[in-house]
Amino acid sequence: MPERIATIASRSGLHARPAALFAEAAGDVGVDVTIAMQGDPADEALDASSILSLMTLGAAKGDVVVLRAEGDGADAALDSLVKLLETDLDAE
Amino acid sequence: MQTFPGVGVSPGRIIGTIRQMPKPISEPPAGEQLSAGTTAEEATAALKAASQAVHDELKDRAAHAIGDGKAVLEATALMAKDTMLIKGAAKLVARGLSSERAIWESGSSVAEMLHNLGGYMAERATDVLDVRARIVAELRGVPAPGIPASSTPFVLVAEDLAPADTATLDPNKVLALVTAGGGPQSHTAIIARSLGLPAVVAAVGVDELPDGTEVYVDGAAGSITANPDDSLRAAADAWAATASLLAEFSGTGTTADGHLVPLLANVGGGKDAEAAAKLGAQGVGLFRTEFCFLERDTEPTVEEQAAAYKSVFDAFPGKKVVLRTLDAGADKPLPFLTDSTEPNPALGVRGYRTDFTTPGVLDRQLEAIALAEQQSEADVWVMAPMISTAEEAARFASMCADAGIKTPGVMVEVPSAALTAEAILREVGFASLGTNDLTQYAMAADRQLGPLAGLNTPWQPAVLRLVGLTVEGSRAEGNGKPVGVCGEAAADPALAVVLTGLGVNTLSMTARSLAAVAAVLKTVTLAEAQELAKLALSAPSATEARAWVREKLPVLEELGL
Numbered sequence: 001m002p003e004r005i006a007t008i009a010s011r012s013g014l015h016a017r018p019a020a021l022f023a024e025a026a027g028d029v030g031v032d033v034t035i036a037m038q039g040d041p042a043d044e045a046l047d048a049s050s051i052l053s054l055m056t057l058g059a060a061k062g063d064v065v066v067l068r069a070e071g072d073g074a075d076a077a078l079d080s081l082v083k084l085l086e087t088d089l090d091a092e
Numbered sequence: 093m094q095t096f097p098g099v100g101v102s103p104g105r106i107i108g109t110i111r112q113m114p115k116p117i118s119e120p121p122a123g124e125q126l127s128a129g130t131t132a133e134e135a136t137a138a139l140k141a142a143s144q145a146v147h148d149e150l151k152d153r154a155a156h157a158i159g160d161g162k163a164v165l166e167a168t169a170l171m172a173k174d175t176m177l178i179k180g181a182a183k184l185v186a187r188g189l190s191s192e193r194a195i196w197e198s199g200s201s202v203a204e205m206l207h208n209l210g211g212y213m214a215e216r217a218t219d220v221l222d223v224r225a226r227i228v229a230e231l232r233g234v235p236a237p238g239i240p241a242s243s244t245p246f247v248l249v250a251e252d253l254a255p256a257d258t259a260t261l262d263p264n265k266v267l268a269l270v271t272a273g274g275g276p277q278s279h280t281a282i283i284a285r286s287l288g289l290p291a292v293v294a295a296v297g298v299d300e301l302p303d304g305t306e307v308y309v310d311g312a313a314g315s316i317t318a319n320p321d322d323s324l325r326a327a328a329d330a331w332a333a334t335a336s337l338l339a340e341f342s343g344t345g346t347t348a349d350g351h352l353v354p355l356l357a358n359v360g361g362g363k364d365a366e367a368a369a370k371l372g373a374q375g376v377g378l379f380r381t382e383f384c385f386l387e388r389d390t391e392p393t394v395e396e397q398a399a400a401y402k403s404v405f406d407a408f409p410g411k412k413v414v415l416r417t418l419d420a421g422a423d424k425p426l427p428f429l430t431d432s433t434e435p436n437p438a439l440g441v442r443g444y445r446t447d448f449t450t451p452g453v454l455d456r457q458l459e460a461i462a463l464a465e466q467q468s469e470a471d472v473w474v475m476a477p478m479i480s481t482a483e484e485a486a487r488f489a490s491m492c493a494d495a496g497i498k499t500p501g502v503m504v505e506v507p508s509a510a511l512t513a514e515a516i517l518r519e520v521g522f523a524s525l526g527t528n529d530l531t532q533y534a535m536a537a538d539r540q541l542g543p544l545a546g547l548n549t550p551w552q553p554a555v556l557r558l559v560g561l562t563v564e565g566s567r568a569e570g571n572g573k574p575v576g577v578c579g580e581a582a583a584d585p586a587l588a589v590v591l592t593g594l595g596v597n598t599l600s601m602t603a604r605s606l607a608a609v610a611a612v613l614k615t616v617t618l619a620e621a622q623e624l625a626k627l628a629l630s631a632p633s634a635t636e637a638r639a640w641v642r643e644k645l646p647v648l649e650e651l652g653l
Contacts, residue, residue, distance in 0.1 A: 020170055053175070
């Protein structure tokens with residue numbers, strides 16, 4: 001299964017506005033994407049398009065997360081989402 | 093014509109049609125099953141459609157909102173169709189629960205999880221519960237909770253309004269506020285006065301009136317009349333004519349014989365301060381600094397705070413600005429300062445007391461104030477809320493001295509501070525009476541509770557006596573240290589006369605009330621005000637104190653106040 005790692009760049013972590021922007025983007029890519037903290041088992045990964053799941057994940061700035069997806073367009077979807085996580089969304 | 097008596101909290105006489113604030117959504121009964129003939133698949137589909145509809149509505153509102161409100165609405169919209177929330181509910185539907193009950197329980201467990209995470213997440217728990225209520229409303233086909241949307245202005249009728257409702261209240265759409273519950277110190281009253289809207293609270297039965305009923309609202313007399321006749325129409329027209337006269341304040345508060353009573357404004361930030369300066373305020377008597385801290389999960393930096401304080405100081409160059417240090421706790425919780433699990437938060441670690449449990453925040457705030465003062469031309473005074481003893485006053489004064497703040501003072505809102513005002517004023521430079529909390533504590537009556545509205549008025553002779561004792565304490569201290577009033581009491585023109593008669597030096601209020609208070613004050617001499625103060629103190633009840641004083645001030649009726 002294609003996967004990518006990404007380092008959270010937003011100052012407030014994956015909370016509030018950055019979480020909302022990321023969840024919305026993850027819901028729009030057309031494939032199911034999961035998110036987990038690096039090192040956590042893959043079967044405990046959470047739905048990346050769920051803002052509530054992202055909030056409970058509690059990823060802070062500098063934390064490393066793993067994104068996974070399967071199916072047509074999975075690689076492109078993951079690349080675009082990694083880019084989003086590695087942007088400081090609080091700065092916009 | 094049917095008349096509903098209540099308590100008038102913000103003057104004005106208007107006629108308009110009503111819109112009821114939808115009742116809070118009731119909890120679907122525990123164990124409620126799918127109705128016969130509905131399959132789990134159909135119920136799940138209905139749930140998804142409802143969640144999508146709520147999402148779309150919130151998303152649409154976000155598109156029309158600005159700033160922080162927009163971000164909150166966007167995040168809330170996403171929660172409405174969140175997989176965690178909806179899948180949780182779908183599982184319960186598969187086990188036979190009704191879709192309403194299923195989303196209710198799923199919302200509860202998500203909210204509880206967020207609550208247990210603490211801090212910022214715990215605050216978002218409320219948003220999940222709001223979304224849940226909206227989805228249940230959609231499934232039931234009843235109006236969503238919150239202030240109704242309308243293209244024409246209306247009289248808003250509610251059980252009571254919460255602080256959160258202010259964010260969505262559009263003063264261009266709402267003509268007046270009427271509540272069946274709430275008291276004179278409730279948020280509804282404070283919101284109404286700050287927006288300059290006529291308002292009546294504790295008017296039992298108004299929540300039964302159908303939408304679209306035409307009513308006459310008299311915010312001074314405290315009554316609502318359904319289907320008004322021609323004489324009431326004439327009264328509303330007359331008010332419209334005098335209201336414009338009451339919008340102008342000359343900029344000098346004085347009695348008829350020239351005894352000066354500076355009229356100051358209560359403000360919550362730079363924009364407020366600029367508006368108050370335009371309305372002629374002679375300074376700021378209460379600068380609430382909470383705005384800088386609310387909605388934050390961590391403490392703002394000294395530099396951020398200093399910039400926010402300077403924006404208020406800059407609106408009043410050369411004039412007095414009395415800043416109140418952070419007053420968190422009770423109805424203004426802050427995740428990094430207050431403990432939300434206290435059983436009795438009004439009597440808990442709040443105001444100045446948070447320095448006992450979280451030292452450092454107050455020191456840094458004082459540092460920021462001193463920094464902002466150096467960069468501005470305002471005459472900055474600083475006071476601490478919830479001071480109970482002379483010892484606390486002395487400690488606060490030494491903290492101010494360490495930070496380089498010249499004029500330290502205290503809020504008098506705990507009865508013990510009024511009773512020991514002489515000893516307290518030996519330690520600090522001034523006192524300011526916060527009549528809202530002083531009344532709540534003197535009468536042991538929660539200011540948010542409608543059934544206690546009769547107790548919760550600053551017209552209570554016991555409260556007026558505490559004001560008098562504070563002034564006497566200042567006189568006994570001997571150095572002429574000023575005593576002001578910065579509670580909602582100062583915005584009531586009749587009470588403003590009584591407070592002046594009791595010897596209060598300055599009155600601070602929401603800026604919209606300045607003109608009305610000034611207009612009434614200048615019709616009495618200081619000696620007359622002193623007589624009226626004696627009269628109020630001698631009354632056996634708050635109702636009689638108010639009635640007796642108003643009877644001697646015919647100007648109130650002439651101006652419709």
